Amino acid sequence: MRQIRETLRVHLMAGLSFNEVGRSLKISKSEAAKYTWLARAAGVD
Numbered sequence: 001m002r003q004i005r006e007t008l009r010v011h012l013m014a015g016l017s018f019n020e021v022g023r024s025l026k027i028s029k030s031e032a033a034k035y036t037w038l039a040r041a042a043g044v045d
Helices: 002-014 018-025 029-041
Strands: none
Touching: 002 018, 002 029, 018 029
């Protein structure tokens, strides 16, 4: 859960791309994108 929150914070607040988010959090860019898309589908923006 913490990783998902950090991914959303970095992507939405800092405006970084999925690739940049992945590098900064040491996860893949596809995982960063998946977390963001799942959050948007759940209505969390």
